[in-house]
Amino acid sequence: MASLTIKNAVKRYGTVEVLKDVSIDLQDGEFLVLLGASGCGKSTLLNMIAGLESVTGGEIMIGDRVINDVHPKDRDIAMVFQSYALYPNMTVAKNIAFGLEMRGIQKAERQKAVEGVAEMLQISHLLDRKPAQLSGGQRQRVAMGRALVRRPEVFLFDEPLSNLDAKLRLEMRTEIKRLHKELSATMVYVTHDQIEALTLADRIAILKDGSVQQLASPTEIYNKPANIFVAGLVGSPPMNFIPATLVEKDGITHARLSLNKDTDNDVIDLSLANNDADITEYGGKEVVLGLRPEMITYVNGADVNGQQTILSNVDVVEPTGADTLCFLKWGKHDVMARVSSAIDVGSGDQLAFSIDMSRASLFDPQTEERI
Structure with a gap:
């Protein structure tokens, strides 16, 4: 695992500035949640870390390496999407192993890694099924398994639970919290759900109109919000x-x-x-x-x-x-x-x-x- 540093990051589309001088220093093994309403820039920032969006200004570093111009496949990150993005024609085992296969990992080693991750996620009995035969929660576990099996330096989650019902969201939140504790992994998690943010994060970065309003622990953000916007966003019912x-x-x-x-x-x-x-x-x-x-x-x-x-x-x-x-x-x-x-x-x-x-x-x- 590694630290993640974002220094004065800026993102523009033409004359429209979507991210404005964002700076966040994430320690090795820390769980950061990017929280905000739709359009605040949180998914854009995540995509910049992943390499799916270019950086207009500033630097993004994993460890001591600046990755602004590094191809996504060479950044040693793994991303879990809202849509799961599973291959419908492949079994669960093949979906999980696909990234390893593309990197030339030997079959025996791939199988061992898949079995280990499947056991961790309690989906060993699903390895021969295809995505169409799975529930939403099971598909999300497979998507997480595909990310976990690579053991990347940084995990990125883009609203991974938003397609699940309330009961499944609770179960998967607990699962992600447990995995973070077991793996001591560096994780960045995007959500508009304040409950997810408060329960999962070591620290929360609250964004509004492309700017960080407050970067602090869940307890500090709840008890000592930096401004009226943060105070009104976090807390249900609101302040x-x-x-x-x-x-x-x-x-x-x-x-x-x-x-x-x-x-x-x-x-x-x-x-x-x-x-x-x-x-x-x-x-x-x-x-x-x-x-x-x-x-x-x-x-x-x-x-x-x-x-x-x-x-x-x-x-x-x-x-x-x-x-x-x-x-x-x-x-x-x-x-x-x-x-x-x-x-x-x-x-x-x-x-x-x-x-x-x-x-x-x-x-x-x-x-x-x-x-």
Whole structure:
């Protein structure tokens, strides 16, 4: 395996700049997920690493070797596609072994390698079948087997699970996670599914309009998003964004929320005493307060030590199984809360909800960057 370095990568189609000065340093054995909406440039970047797209500017390196002008077959990478790309006239065994055969590997060695990968992926009983006789999940395992059997320096995955149903996606996520742990392989994985990103990645690179918005661990991206775009993209249900003003009370900075639809007289002040945001330059200024739904919960079902409460009207209730989502009215603001399914709550109820301000995010309303 090897490290992967992307230095100031640029991709243009004519005058259209699809990737803008992208720099990512991936360590040997690290699992990187490229996350973003369609058209953000993530698949283009993956194809540039694979050699399927040319590099307009910057460098891409595997180990200490610059591969900008290296032919795809000489890059020592393996790619797993969304469409599986299996040969329909070949058996599973021949599909897996095809790349080895093209590289001149002897038959006995090919057979041994295929059997080893098939056992790892639990598809040994399928080796004599053809792709048409396989389910979607089985086909994806074969596609992964074809990549794994080569033992390349870098594995590339282009939305490999998007054609599978929810249950199979969960199973295959677990399988990919297990394989990464077993192989200690360097992997780059493209997806628009935030759950895949959060569960699989060592680090996530979030792209928007060809630029990296944040490159960090899943925990950091979820708890400390770099800007409003990242905060809104990652998290299901999404983060609540509420206009607030920072005010000083008894020597402590508070986020002041206006709860009245028509006037600013009805306000609530939420203490930021336990929040680590650098707010020294924002006294008296407007900010955007970011609260994830799980930071707002029913007071009887929460540890309220040091937390604050808001008496809230419940507008809509959505049971999700383990949790219940409550859509609240905080005056002129619509806010989503997450409570335990054991809590008996219904539309029209008025309840006290606890607010965990220690985990709140604050954003500059002009730049939309995290404070």
